[in-house]
Amino acid sequence: MTAPTLEIELSAPVNLRDLGGIPITGGILREGLALRADDLSVITNDDARRLVDNGLTAVIDLRTNDEAAITGRGPLAGHPLAYHHLPLMESISAGMPEGETFVIEHVAMGEMYARMVENAAPQLVTALTIIALTPGATAFHCAAGRDRTGVLAAVLLLALGANDDDIITDYARTHPNMAAIQERMRPVLGPLMARLGFDLDAMTSMTVSEEPMDISMHTMLERLRERHGDALAPLRAAGLDIGTITRLRERALA
DSSP: OOOOOOOOOOOSSOOOOEEETETTTTTEEOOOOOEEESSSTOOOOOHHHHHHTEEEEEEEEEHHHHHHHHHHGGGGGSSSSSEEEEOOOTTTTOOOSSSSSOOOOOHHHHHHHHHHHHHHHHHHHOOOOOOHOOOOOEEEEEEESSHHHHHHHHHHHHTOOOOHHHHHHHHTGGGGGGHHHHHHHHHHHHHHHTTTTTTTTHHTTTTEOSTTTTOOOOOOOOHHHHHSSSTTTTHHHOOOOOHHHHHHHHHHHH
């Protein structure tokens, strides 16, 4: 018997944005250094070509091994790009609530993000080093472009000297895109989540805390400072040095 074939529907990203324009130490982060995105493995050929034509030279894939095994690199594999697979979680089910009722509680999400920074600090340091050394633009993505992507975006902005308000504002820009993100994720994540014992339909209709989404990122920063003093301390302990930070800031302002 053979495994059922999954029909992959290619589509344009719905949560892609350049981090350019955010105030950092010494000025304003330029466009063309770092892009954050939802799943880039299922973008259309035209979208892939457009990204490369606009200066994309490296991709950091933050998805789990299970997720990446389903779609691989997608159309971007046909272009001369550096590809780096740096999973920030062992399994997509990590941090999922137990039971039949799923509730998105933004403080709990922020606490999960803080643990991710602590547990995946080596991967995050590697990602920052890639961005520092890549000659063109680097795009990083997970599935939705919110949680794992949001964590990497936050530590990058921290390293560049952005303030908390701007980091939180960037994170919260994903909120209006969530309905489109969920619809785009469904063809790939549906079968994977079912295999892991989760019902994606139930999860997309789960109860959402009435608190604003930005509380998650605020909580992450707060918890890291409560435990370490410096939100970047776990990354510094994992090898983030002044040389990498200096290189990032030079590239961000160039």
